[in-house]
Amino acid sequence: MALFITGLIFSGATAFPLLVEMKLLARMLGAPDATSAIGHSGLTFWILTVRFGLEDMYQHYPWIAYGTDWLAFGHIVISLFFVGAFIRPEESRTTIQVGIAACLLIVPLALICGSIRGIPFYWQLIDCSFGLFGILPLLYCLRLQRLIRPSIP
Secondary structure, X not given: OHHHHHHHHHHHHOXXXXXXXXXXXXXXXXXXXXXXXXXXXXXXXXHHHHHHHHHHHHHHOHHHXXXXXXXXXXXXXXXXXOHHHHHXXXXXXXXXHHHHHHHHXXXXXXXXXXXXXXXXXXXHHHHHHHHHHHHHHHHHHHHHHHHHOXXXX
């Protein structure tokens, strides 16, 4: 449960410094001084496209970033709902089940909305992986919960 809570907090915290992260990734991909995504391909093209989009948005419409601030806040708040399951796992079956359902729902959301928004398929798969990796500790916790209270179906 601690792993799941930490993952939610970390993924939320990374939604605050998006432009800094894109600049860092561009540097890591060998394109720190690129002035355009044209001439690049694959992941580098996508990271540069996102970086330039964020730069333009922050310059002309900085208030839109407020939405990703709320996204970050939402992740952190959601993590708080799992603290009870961490403290009293025997009484938190519903919380764990809702977490599992949310992890499963990431997959259709990423694939449907990602396609509509023009997100590259490989990036949609990265988004899907949050649900697929997130579900693993929750399934483990559900299994442990059954050992704590064998009468739970």
